Amino acid sequence: MAEKKLMYGNHALVEGVIYAGCRFFAGYPITPQNEIPEYMSIRMNAIGGVFLQTESELAAINMLFGVASTGARAMTSSSSPGISLMQEGLSYIAGADIPVLVVNVVRGGPGLGNIAPAQSDYFQATKSGGHGDYHTITLAPNSAQELFEFPKLGFELAEKYRNPALILADGLLGQMMEPIEFTYEPIDPKTFPEKEWALNGCKGRERRVVRSYDLRVGKLEEWNWRRNEKYQEILKNEQRYEAVHCDDADIVVVAYGTCARVAGSAIKIARDNNIKAGLLRPITLWPFPKDVLSQLSKKVEHFLVVEMSCGQMVEDVKLATEYRSKIHFHGRPGGGVPAPPEIFQKIKQAIGGAK
């Protein structure tokens, strides 16, 4: 059995990044994710990687653009206001088809908001946060174990599809201490195959150009359609989710991240009270696991979407289920975190209200 260790979620994430063979981190301090750069600075220095505390999030994301354009793995982490600043860079990176990994430890917004856990950046993460037609592959961990594992998954998906990937967490997940199983051996970045698009000097080959523009009439349209084909492939291949007690459920709670942890307890209370409740946890927020929700909606009458926002993912649930089922919503914006009894009450109301 692999080694187990008790770790903070944020530290587990850092180990996951290093295990994934990433040797470059750039970032700007912002609460509630400061444990990530602090621990990262120690780890990167210990293994001969690069840790750079930048002058801004703009600089950080563009440093990633540079590193990743050479074919190396690069990541940054920030929290909501800082992620907003990175949207310019993410748009260029997506437009240039370059893989990078970004972590957003979401906090209450809009504006300066607060530093409490939130899920109010779902739209920004999944619907192209910057300008132009693009998507960011978005992973939503709900445990320290997944915080350890998702950097590797994120890099692999980013590189497979040449697209930025995002891990959407929140302060609560990062601060929780949980046992981590080191499920794979650390990867040596020297073992990565050379990428046929990487900028590394044109010795013995044609020069390469990384760019996100094409001013020739009709060419950008063609390029965007080609990128869209890639997005269709991602939608087809990469929908990830966890389904708990969904097979016989009269009501399925749809929640991700922290909310899914709480909802997991809530459906246990419901089952103890003879309500057949299930949980569908999207792991990829983009691509959204719409196929499983579409299937479930053919037999499940009620869905209760629980989010720490005024209601963002609920729109995707409605689209996926094509309004076949009744979609209920419970939201806690601005830093509120729902408790299991609270969600249980909403489950009862949803089912009761339909009778």
Place this chain on the structure above:
Amino acid sequence: MKQTFGRPAGLTAILQRYCPGCGHGIVHRIIGELLSDMNLREKTVGIAPVGCSVFADEYFNCDMIQVPHGRAIAVATGIKRARPDLFVFSYQGDGDLAAIGTAETVHAAARNENFSVIFINNAIYGMTGGQLAPTTLPGMKSTTSVKGRDVVKQGYPIKVCELLNGLDGPYYLERCAVDTPKNIIKTKKAIKSAFQYQLDNRGFCLIEILSMCPTGWGITPVQAKKWIDEVMAKYYPLGEYRNQAKEAK
């Protein structure tokens, strides 16, 4: 017959789209020659900014990346930190380097990042049609200062070499011009030094180049050359502002 002049290997055969009398072509030529002469081309990644020189990614015959406005130096930092064995230069205009990218410029200089910055100062936003630049001279007309730059309302220009010289970090800062053959030779010498310092791992080098923009300035190419000598170089004095190679001696 012996060929004495031709396109250097550091430049592509693509026809450059710069206006007649523009200084960009001269500086491109200098860099293209140095990439060949110093045997750098095959280990170079160049950075094209947003501005008139956005198409530099087509003109330099080496690996190139085109980046967001103002962020060339951040991208350069990433490339050089990830791959110190590569040769990295950024090519930026005044809006890019001294307005929207000021923070990146100042902080990379303070960290003494080891790459070469070629900074074209033509005192105007050329690509977007002649608006006020951070380097537009007091009294100088632009499409957003039609009566001339009023320093009370629009503030003073930014003197980049002087500004960066206030920092401990940078290794080499020099201001040149490309208005005369003599100054062009000096510019090439300065860029060559900057490139060599990068190869020697000395750190941050920035060459500011006063460059003609007859279209943006609304004058002829000949008048533009004259204006650099008689007006612009008076406000932006040419010369070496910092050279730690010499200070060390």
